Amino acid sequence: MPQLNGGGGDDLGANDEMIPFKDEGEQEEKISENVSAERDLDDVKSSLVNESENNSSSSDSEQAERRPQTRPDSESYEKTREYFSEALRRQQDGGFFKSPHYPGYPFLMIPDLTNPYLSNGSLSPGARTYLHMKWPLLDVPSSAGIKDSRSPTPGHLSNKVPVVQHGHHVHPLTPLITYSNNEHFSPGTPPSHLSPEILDPKTGIPRTPHPSELSPYYPLSPGAVGSIAHPLSWFMQHQGQPMYSIPPGGFRHPYPALAMNASMSSLVSSRFSPHMVTPPPHSLHQTGIPHPAIVSPAIKQEPSGDNISPSMHSPVPAKKEEDKKPHIKKPLNAFMLYMKEMRAKVVAECTLKESAAINQILGRRWHSLSREEQAKYYELARKERQLHSQLYPGWSARDNYVRTPSHSQQVQTCFSTVYFLLAKKNRKRFISLTQVC
DNA sequence: TATCCTTTGAAGCTG
DNA sequence: CAGCTTCAAAGGATA
Numbered sequence: 001m002p003q004l005n006g007g008g009g010d011d012l013g014a015n016d017e018m019i020p021f022k023d024e025g026e027q028e029e030k031i032s033e034n035v036s037a038e039r040d041l042d043d044v045k046s047s048l049v050n051e052s053e054n055n056s057s058s059s060d061s062e063q064a065e066r067r068p069q070t071r072p073d074s075e076s077y078e079k080t081r082e083y084f085s086e087a088l089r090r091q092q093d094g095g096f097f098k099s100p101h102y103p104g105y106p107f108l109m110i111p112d113l114t115n116p117y118l119s120n121g122s123l124s125p126g127a128r129t130y131l132h133m134k135w136p137l138l139d140v141p142s143s144a145g146i147k148d149s150r151s152p153t154p155g156h157l158s159n160k161v162p163v164v165q166h167g168h169h170v171h172p173l174t175p176l177i178t179y180s181n182n183e184h185f186s187p188g189t190p191p192s193h194l195s196p197e198i199l200d201p202k203t204g205i206p207r208t209p210h211p212s213e214l215s216p217y218y219p220l221s222p223g224a225v226g227s228i229a230h231p232l233s234w235f236m237q238h239q240g241q242p243m244y245s246i247p248p249g250g251f252r253h254p255y256p257a258l259a260m261n262a263s264m265s266s267l268v269s270s271r272f273s274p275h276m277v278t279p280p281p282h283s284l285h286q287t288g289i290p291h292p293a294i295v296s297p298a299i300k301q302e303p304s305g306d307n308i309s310p311s312m313h314s315p316v317p318a319k320k321e322e323d324k325k326p327h328i329k330k331p332l333n334a335f336m337l338y339m340k341e342m343r344a345k346v347v348a349e350c351t352l353k354e355s356a357a358i359n360q361i362l363g364r365r366w367h368s369l370s371r372e373e374q375a376k377y378y379e380l381a382r383k384e385r386q387l388h389s390q391l392y393p394g395w396s397a398r399d400n401y402v403r404t405p406s407h408s409q410q411v412q413t414c415f416s417t418v419y420f421l422l423a424k425k426n427r428k429r430f431i432s433l434t435q436v437c
Numbered sequence: 438t439a440t441c442c443t444t445t446g447a448a449g450c451t452g
Numbered sequence: 453c454a455g456c457t458t459c460a461a462a463g464g465a466t467a
Contacts, residue, residue, distance in 0.1 A: 330460045335445035340461060355462040359444040366445070381446080397448045401458060 328395050331384040334377035335366055 332340065339362050346361050347353060366374070388395070
């Protein structure tokens with residue numbers, strides 16, 4: 001069973017993520033037992049998905065010959081390459097891209113499956129191995145059991161890790177998972193001179209070679225590291241400066257007040273620094289620090305049900321207060337992190353764009369992951385919650401909770417209103433309300 | 438334009 | 453405390 005805490009150093013105790021793996025042994029057995037039954041269900045439930053997956057997996061060899069490679073603008077590519085070179089240099093200097101304290105965290109943690117190309121354009125042997133291990137099957141039946149992983153401990157609250165949403169739709173973890181750069185570099189569009197030309201027979205869109213075409217394991221060679229797109233790119237581009245033009249020492253720690261261990265520090269610096277440098281006005285943390293999990297209330301209205309403030313009685317001030325209050329999103333859970341990272345790859349492989357179908361595939365692939373692979377994401381999620389809680393000590397999931405009253409609650413509310421009106425002896429309104437109810 | 442769909446997991450709520 | 457509900461992401465489909 002994987003030790004997710006990375007040793008005894010982490011006293012934040014994420015036993016919650018340990019439980020699922022404990023159950024996974026049983027789960028795996030159940031998988032084999034129920035494969036046929038679940039497959040039937042899957043067939044009924046997501047024929048579209050299966051079709052897509054079958055298409056992608058069965059015709060890979062054909063697609064490998066037909067899919068085109070978009071040939072990115074040579075100038076922009078050169079820029080990108082230049083940025084990467086700079087990033088690589090920084091990393092080798094032990095600066096910002098220094099390997100994280102926590103093994104398997106930040107962007108060096110998980111091999112970049114979507115871009116398994118070395119800087120010289122070749123595919124590292126390790127990448128082949130990893131990819132092969134990563135995607136042995138496309139159509140793997142899902143199974144239950146992971147849900148038991150939820151933490152039963154009250155202390156879990158103290159382990160919550162924060163996430164704030166960035167306005168640019170760059171997830172806070174981007175520094176951690178977007179190294180896989182699904183958002184920055186389409187897995188299907190590596191530079192033409194860096195990969196074989198593979199066209200999608202249907203769309204003509206270039207795609208990432210399927211695992212069967214590529215090779216598995218993806219060691220993080222310096223070239224591979226250099227090909228990692230860093231989330232700071234949006235900032236650098238915004239500033240009109242080259243990406244990764246970061247001081248050798250990286251960004252200064254943005255949260256001096258936070259007592260963090262080394263892994264936390266690496267997380268914060270790698271993930272949140274960009275947003276702290278250019279604070280969007282709407283995502284300022286209470287400390288004045290912008291955070292990507294904060295979105296404008298205009299994007300999502302803050303629920304008012306549970307958070308009754310003193311100003312609730314005066315609608316105008318309440319609205320103003322609501323406008324000011326940023327919407328702090330929930331930290332992503334392990335599966336969400338996995339989805340975010342792998343979505344682009346699945347889209348490229350299956351030529352599907354509908355998120356519902358993509359999510360079905362991702363859900364099955366999630367179950368097909370080994371416990372070690374899942375552990376990475378559980379650990380990421382745990383760090384997410386941990387950081388989130390430190391950034392927003394007072395935040396609760398309740399803040400974003402909008403309860404849709406159940407029918408009984410609606411009836412109850414209706415009757416309460418009726419009684420109130422009766423007390424007021426407002427007979428006319430009582431009658432009309434009675435009719436409505 | 439808004440909501441739905443679809444997934445898993447975390448956390449809140451209810452009885 | 454078990455079970456249900458909501459919300460995180462994503463983007464095409466649908467009303």
